[in-house]
Amino acid sequence: MALKKSDLYRSLWRSCDEQRGGMDAGQYKDYVLTLLFVKYVTDKAKSDPHSLIDVPAGGSFDDMVALKGDKEIGKKTNDIIRRLAEANGLEKVIDLADFNDEEKLGEGKDMQDRLSKLVTIFADLDFRGSRAEGDDLLGGAYEYLMRHFATESGRSKGQFYTPAEVSRVLAKVLGIGADTRQDHTVYDPTCGSGSLLLTVADEAPRGLTVYGQEKDNATWALAQMNMILHGYEDRDIRKGDTLTSPQFTPGAQLRTFDFAVANPPFSTESWSNGLENDYGRFEFGRPPQKNGDYAFLLHILTSLKDNGRAAVILPHGVLFRGHAEAAIRRELLDRGYIKGVIGLPANLFYGTGIPACVIVLDKEDAKTRTGVFMIDASQGFMKDGNKHRLRSQDIHKIVDVFTKQTEIERYARMVPLQEIAGPNNDYNLNIPRYIDSSEPEDIQDLHAHVHGGIPDRDLDALSRYWEAFPSLRATLFRPNRPGYSDLAVGVAEVQQAVLDSEEFQKFAAEARGRVDDWFAAHRPALRALDPDTVPKDLIAGISDDLLARFRNTPLLDEYDVYEQLMTYWHDVMHDDVFLVMNEGWCQAAKPRRTIEDKERKLSETPDLVIGSGRGATKHKTDLVPPALVVARYFADGQAKVDALHAAAADTSRAVEEYIEEHATEDGLLAGAMDDGKITKALAAARLKAARPEGPAEVDAQEVRALRHLVRLYDEEAGAKKAVREAQAALDLATLRKYGDLDEPEIRQLVLDDKWHATIADRVAGVADSLTFTLVGRIRQLGERYAETVGDITTELEQWEAKVAGHLAAMGIGR
The missing domain is CATH 1.20.1260.30 (N6 adenine-specific DNA methyltransferase, N-terminal domain)
Incomplete structure (x- = not known):
């Protein structure tokens, strides 16, 4: 297997x-x-x-x-x-x-x-x-x-690799699609190990014709191997420094390409050492001698065909630095070559921790371009060890918004060139000048602190919730005075009031219903998995459809829903699909012995253990977890085990409570204590010493207490043994059941009980998290303005009076 x-x-x-x-x-x-x-x-x-x-x-x-x-x-x-x-x-x-x-x-x-x-x-x-x-x-x-x-x-040597997530962003914003031919060319002048080039080529239905250059010999070799491993035996990857010795120069001119991508070294200081021929790259100005960012950008621009497009990763400094770079930036903007700017999170790259941006160049229709589309995607990421990574939802959102040029408050907007070139900005492209992505300031209302009530403007800021649940605001709040409201329920009751509202229940049911309809639509394709399935096409189709079904859902962010599926796909579902493709449903569902491979440092945690000690057999169930088999076929057996667990917990609690009651310093069990503990062995030894033939004299009450404790320990041991036996029987029945499962049953377990149920629960969790956010904000506001300044003053005066009274009673004057 x-x-x-x-x-x-x-x-x-x-x-x-x-x-x-x-x-x-x-x-x-x-x-x-x-x-x-x-x-x-x-x-x-x-x-x-x-x-x-x-x-x-x-x-x-x-x-x-x-x-x-x-x-x-x-x-x-x-x-x-x-x-x-x-x-x-x-x-x-x-x-x-x-x-x-x-x-x-x-x-x-x-x-x-x-x-x-x-x-x-x-x-x-x-x-x-x-x-x-x-x-x-x-x-x-x-x-x-x-x-x-x-x-x-480390930072100094990790530049050979562009994170796959960032590569996908660059590949997709280039607009490569179904009509992109295999003979269309893509070029990376600083291709490193070639992963960025391959990601771009993979966007085309039949791939692209690949060209690249890399100056480091070992990294160039990695790129060559990488290309062959991915089926690009006819690649053209050359060695040399792109700026001083460009290799694609037919007729002493730079060759031009349909597409270009690059993640060049940031702000290299020695870019012009040995430069003899600029190949017409610097007609818009010569970059600073000690900063090569614009040298790479201009090289790429010159390497594009008249309708060519490029996406280049550069440090944020290229957006706002002055002098020679400002002059070049002005020329590029005036000619319409810069189509867009995408700000990325910090700490994404292995060569540096600074935030970077993507400059999208597009020569097609450049003369008619009147603005630059900007995205501030700096807040969308997940932590991965000591680095940040773009999530699936971050990638999809960036690409969707950029492709459709969708304006979103605090995230993306089309900035007119007139605004960029105006006196307030003077061709500065620094993203915060045009997009304020900061969270709105949470303002304290002094009038509310003095006179009470929650400011209506704070409630109005929650408008997206009231749009989704129209009557909920009236349920939770009542008018206080113009511009202020009071909670109509206790702060502790807010969450239950939200969960009990018909509108929320309808909202949650509709969200689950959308998932049910989505899964039903794709179940036939998932059921028909076979060796010819292409997983990346499968997940692209079903994930895009899920996102589309939630696009117009009030309150829910479709990208949050999309992330639930994609996270599950990467963690579990892709492995499942891989197993079914290669082994078929029945073989993939069979339990196997766990692998203990010292050579490969692989030690698996078993899902089922049959027997005990050296004779125990350990089994792994990759496709169908035992819990699914138990839930569908052995619900009664599981209920019995659960009941026995509860009974065993009761016996353990009885032991703990009896010991706590009588194991005090002067208690009946004090004589059996050792280092503050009383085990069954200690209690039995103390009891044995209390018999007539025993060496010690023990009080009769202590004897009765010891006998009762030993009896409680025996009951606990019996209860735990019953749990072990019942669990062992259930595990054995479960293992045997795997051998009886036919293909339709396996498909039902995987498709419905595993994939569908898990994704539905995850999406429901997104809906629930929204209510927790709402409840948390309402509680915060309720507690913030619960006491007025007058209430606090009155309470202070009461305490002062009490203190004065106590001092007077002690004969101390104020």
Whole structure:
């Protein structure tokens, strides 16, 4: 049975990282990714006779496996890679890592063991049988490793990788669609490991023709391998510094492309060192000598066809810095080349923690462009370790809003060029000048503090709730005086009043109903999963439809709903789809023994344990969790176990209460205490000593107390034993039931009880969270203005009078 994708990736990373030792992650990645490449092309050559990569005799991964334990494994591995490189013109691409480097891999036995273990890790991977998902499985593994190596490499060495989420934003804002042809070209002048280029190419139905340049040799090699791994054997990725030695220069002119993307190094100071020919790139002005941001931007602009489009990641400084950069910015804006600016969150990138922006260039219709569309997406992210990441909903919202040019308060607007060029802004593109994304200030109302009542303006600010629940405001508040209201219910009763309202219940039911209708519409497609399913197309279709169904729902943000599905997809559902595609419903649903693999650092937590001790068997249920089987087929058995659990809890509580009552310093059980505790063994030993033949004299009341405590302990042990036996019987029946499940039953469990129910519950949670926000705000306002200044003054005077009275009673004058 195949490992789930997520388990495969995690175990692969843990295993490889275990073998790294003290080697720098930036260097170690070259070894790991080279092995992954050789393994992949070897597997593909076995299953695809038309593979463009020739795997010669003595140049395969199988030859590496044969070297395990060989004293000369390092030297011989280099020979294998050399043969593969020479057969495919990949010299200086896949042979950069020296597998015989004693300084990095250790000497003698250390190198032998390390390389043998690394080869073993990859030997267990099989990329032949993954069918339509094969390249995605491999690409996903490569992406997972790249992300982790970038994380481990630190700021100075993590720039070879652009986070996949940011890459998707750039790819989608370019407007590549169903009519984009395979011969359309895409170019990245600072392509790093090629992940950004591949993400863009993947937006086209049949891919794009890919061009790139990278000046770092090792990173260039990574890009070459990455392209081949993703099926772009005909890529054109060249080496060299793009600014001083551009490689795509037919006829001494820069070649032009349909699309361009880039994540160039920020604010590089040495960009012009060795620059001899500017290739007409700086007609709008020469960038500052010690800051190359605009040098890259102008290079990309010059590399676009007359109708070309580009998306470039740059630091925010390019939006507002003065002098030479201000002059260039003015020229670009006046000519209409800048279509949009998207502000991103801070700490997204591995090379820097500063916030960045995306500059969208578009030469088509540039002369008629009268404004710049701006988005402030700086607040949309999730924390991921010490970095930030864009969520699925953040990506989709940015792309939707930009593509449709939708204006949203405090998020996006079309800014007229007249406003940008005006005297107040003077071509400054700093986003906060045009979009105020800050939360409205929560103003304290002094009049309300003095005279009471909640300001109506604070209630008016909750208008989206009153629009969704029209009668709720009248239920919760009553007029106080003009401009102020009082709570009509107690502060503690607000939440229940909201939940009990017919309007909220109708709202929650309608939200669930929309999910039910959505799932019913897509259930046939999900039911029909097979080896030819393309998961990315599947999730794109069903997720976009869910978002559309909630687009006009009052109060609910459709992107919050969308995120519930996408989070579940990434965490669980994608793995499920992968299993069903590769193994079929019945095989994927079969329990399997848990994996305990020391080599791959994989130790699974079992879902079902049958038996105990050494004879216990541990089982993993990847597709159908035991709780679903129990809920559908063994509800009575679960109810019995629950009842026994409750009874056992009662017996435990009885023991605790009896001990608490009698284990005081002078209590009946004080003699049986040891270090403040009384176990059954201590109580039994004390009781034995109290018998006539015993060595100690014990009070009769203490004897009765000890006997009662031992009896309570026996009842507790019996109750817990009954729970264990009932649970064991239920677990055994559940395991056996898996063998009786037919395909329709498995589909029902997965489609309805797992996927549908989970997504519906998550969306319901979004609706509930909205009420918690409303209730929290109402409580805050109610408590803030509950006491007036007069109330506080009166209370203070009462306390002062009491203190004066006490002082007088003690004969102390004020």
